Amino acid sequence: MVLGFAALLGVFAAINQNSGFCTDTSLLTMELPVKEGFGTNPTFTLQASLPTVPDKLAIYSMSVPGVTAESAKNLATARLKISREAISKIQVPSTALGRLKVQAAPMTMTGAAKTTAAGLDTAKLQALDQVVDVGTAFSLATADSYVSVNKKSAAETVMLNVPSLTADRKAPLPSESVLKQKADAYAAENDLLPPGYKYAGTSYITKHTLNAEGQVEKVEKVTAIAKYTRDIDGLPVEGAGSTICVIEGDEGNPLGYTKVSRNIGAKIAASSVTAPGRLRTMAASEKTYELMSPEDAYKKLQERGMTSEIADVETATVDKMYLAYYEAEPDKQQDETEPVYVFEGTATGPSGSTEYKEYMYALKIKNAEAPFQMPSPTKATERKAGEKGVEGQKDPEARS
Amino acid sequence: MILFIMVTTDALAYSFGVSYDSTGGLGINYNSATNFANRMKADGWSQKFLWGNGDAWENDWKDATKGGGDKTYADAVDVAFWEGHGSPGCLCLFAPDDTCVSYDDAIWGDWNVEWILAHSCSVLDDSHIADWAFKALAKGGHGMCSHKTTVNACNAGDRMAQLLISGYTFRDAWFTQHLENQYSGCVARVLCTTATGNDKLWNHGGMGPDSGSGSVWGYYQCTK
Numbered sequence: 001m002v003l004g005f006a007a008l009l010g011v012f013a014a015i016n017q018n019s020g021f022c023t024d025t026s027l028l029t030m031e032l033p034v035k036e037g038f039g040t041n042p043t044f045t046l047q048a049s050l051p052t053v054p055d056k057l058a059i060y061s062m063s064v065p066g067v068t069a070e071s072a073k074n075l076a077t078a079r080l081k082i083s084r085e086a087i088s089k090i091q092v093p094s095t096a097l098g099r100l101k102v103q104a105a106p107m108t109m110t111g112a113a114k115t116t117a118a119g120l121d122t123a124k125l126q127a128l129d130q131v132v133d134v135g136t137a138f139s140l141a142t143a144d145s146y147v148s149v150n151k152k153s154a155a156e157t158v159m160l161n162v163p164s165l166t167a168d169r170k171a172p173l174p175s176e177s178v179l180k181q182k183a184d185a186y187a188a189e190n191d192l193l194p195p196g197y198k199y200a201g202t203s204y205i206t207k208h209t210l211n212a213e214g215q216v217e218k219v220e221k222v223t224a225i226a227k228y229t230r231d232i233d234g235l236p237v238e239g240a241g242s243t244i245c246v247i248e249g250d251e252g253n254p255l256g257y258t259k260v261s262r263n264i265g266a267k268i269a270a271s272s273v274t275a276p277g278r279l280r281t282m283a284a285s286e287k288t289y290e291l292m293s294p295e296d297a298y299k300k301l302q303e304r305g306m307t308s309e310i311a312d313v314e315t316a317t318v319d320k321m322y323l324a325y326y327e328a329e330p331d332k333q334q335d336e337t338e339p340v341y342v343f344e345g346t347a348t349g350p351s352g353s354t355e356y357k358e359y360m361y362a363l364k365i366k367n368a369e370a371p372f373q374m375p376s377p378t379k380a381t382e383r384k385a386g387e388k389g390v391e392g393q394k395d396p397e398a399r400s
Numbered sequence: 401m402i403l404f405i406m407v408t409t410d411a412l413a414y415s416f417g418v419s420y421d422s423t424g425g426l427g428i429n430y431n432s433a434t435n436f437a438n439r440m441k442a443d444g445w446s447q448k449f450l451w452g453n454g455d456a457w458e459n460d461w462k463d464a465t466k467g468g469g470d471k472t473y474a475d476a477v478d479v480a481f482w483e484g485h486g487s488p489g490c491l492c493l494f495a496p497d498d499t500c501v502s503y504d505d506a507i508w509g510d511w512n513v514e515w516i517l518a519h520s521c522s523v524l525d526d527s528h529i530a531d532w533a534f535k536a537l538a539k540g541g542h543g544m545c546s547h548k549t550t551v552n553a554c555n556a557g558d559r560m561a562q563l564l565i566s567g568y569t570f571r572d573a574w575f576t577q578h579l580e581n582q583y584s585g586c587v588a589r590v591l592c593t594t595a596t597g598n599d600k601l602w603n604h605g606g607m608g609p610d611s612g613s614g615s616v617w618g619y620y621q622c623t624k
Contacts, residue, residue, distance in 0.1 A: 207620055225623075227584065349567070355549045381459070
């Protein structure tokens with residue numbers, strides 16, 4: 001009983017006594033790619049409505065399945081459609097995890113594959129025996145295909161025909177409805193879409209030819225990218241993750257895909273602009289973090305400026321502002337997802353205008369830190385004596 | 401008569417250089433730059449330079465005819481990688497001489513470099529993409545990879561090196577890591593000639609000819 005009371009005191013100690021909001025940040029490990037810039041405090045103009053904030057937004061755990069050389073080999077087997085019987089005796093070489101390994105015989109993508117008498121791609125079969133641990137992922141490359149699985153996120157990249165990825169097309173790409181149809185079929189056949197994913201439109205890789213005056217004189221759609229995304233509790237998921245891209249080439253035929261999709265687990269906490277209150281907090285087992293109001297978020301944006309790799313902007317419009325969840329790029333450990341504010345618009349500086357997308361933590365406690373101090377970019381650091389560079393060799397093929 | 405030709409190891413070696421900016425509290429750019437360098441070195445490339453933050457001078461990327469030191473740095477290698485801030489028409493490094501490497505500062509490829517990788521926002525925006533082609537790259541350069549929109553800082557260098565070493569073209573490697581690492585709506589671009597669009601690392605498939613007065617320039621664009 002004494003222990004139980006002590007535990008209850010511990011819970012209470014971690015909760016703000018005045019507001020009832022939780023101040024324990026040990027759960028909140030999600031990181032946004034925010035970076036203080038220089039010359040990135042433009043004058044913002046809000047041209048969007050502030051979003052409506054739901055009463056409560058959950059914070060969810062995230063997890064990924066274990067990734068091993070064997071699981072990467074299994075994925076490659078399935079995606080490259082290699083007979084299981086044919087590869088049953090292939091051994092996966094043991095390599096120390098995390099050690100960078102250079103392939104002894106680099107497998108560059110050079111041309112047509114040879115086949116065995118049984119019609120199986122010998123290059124692909126051999127490649128399965130050379131699943132390489134490249135430190136961050138397991139990968140293999142054959143004459144024309146490539147498979148990799150990231151260790152931190154289990155993100156998959158599968159390319160069935162790499163040389164064709166951005167090759168000139170024999171004919172214009174089909175209509176978007178045909179592209180969607182083929183992408184849906186490929187995704188279903190390969191069981192690519194976890195529950196909740198929906199088609200989110202098609203974007204493209206395009207080829208633009210410049211004339212001698214520097215104007216674009218021709219634009220061609222080369223490759224289609226059919227995207228699938230998911231929501232969490234009705235909010236979109238921003239960032240590199242929660243997106244599956246089916247890549248299509250000639251006639252809309254699939255060339256492969258990229259998939260960044262961690263498992264969304266149980267609710268681990270809540271967030272709200274409304275304080276849960278002391279009585280309710282003491283009785284409740286749920287931790288509740290304070291959400292920034294949209295008004296405060298916009299004020300914070302104006303104080304903080306932009307945090308991408310942009311520089312030298314003087315003005316910026318905010319054309320959209322909304323709440324979302326966030327999932328990071330493949331090579332990032334992410335154990336939870338929480339609400340974020342997203343700002344979209346156009347930033348303008350002396351050298352032009354740029355469309356931007358900015359992220360901000362929606363939890364007040366994550367925004368508590370002061371902006372980083374930026375060094376002056378005009379203040380050079382003396383390089384070490386003796387590290388004076390030696391002029392390089394002129395390229396014999398270069399034309400003067 | 402027997403003619404002997406002396407070829408130094410410098411002339412044979414493939415080389416790269418990296419400048420990066422990891423100030424402002426985000427070490428991911430340091431990881432991106434150093435991971436790129438480590439993978440390239442493991443693949444047999446020689447590192448000519450790896451300068452970070454206050455040591456990443458704009459002067460290193462500026463043409464020698466304009467008072468810069470690119471014959472020692474950015475134009476002395478085959479692949480030069482900038483990991484840091486950018487704006488339309490500008491790679492934002494540190495002084496000396498100033499903090500902006502523009503298309504008016506650079507003539508890349510007249511000495512050695514083939515490919516420029518700039519993991520930065522908006523350098524290849526519509527407003528100045530032709531300037532990069534015709535002013536900065538047209539005297540021997542092969543191409544440049546960067547973005548039209550803003551881009552999130554991430555470990556792009558690590559992934560880019562992995563894909564290049566696996567045999568991807570510069571274009572396909574840039575776009576593949578872009579689809580993996582960036583947000584929906586983010587736009588990457590690869591500026592190249594009709595003869596260099598399928599360039600790979602020298603030891604993984606090789607490259608087309610240097611650009612010149614007859615080269616036809618264009619760019620590929622990947623919208624996630």
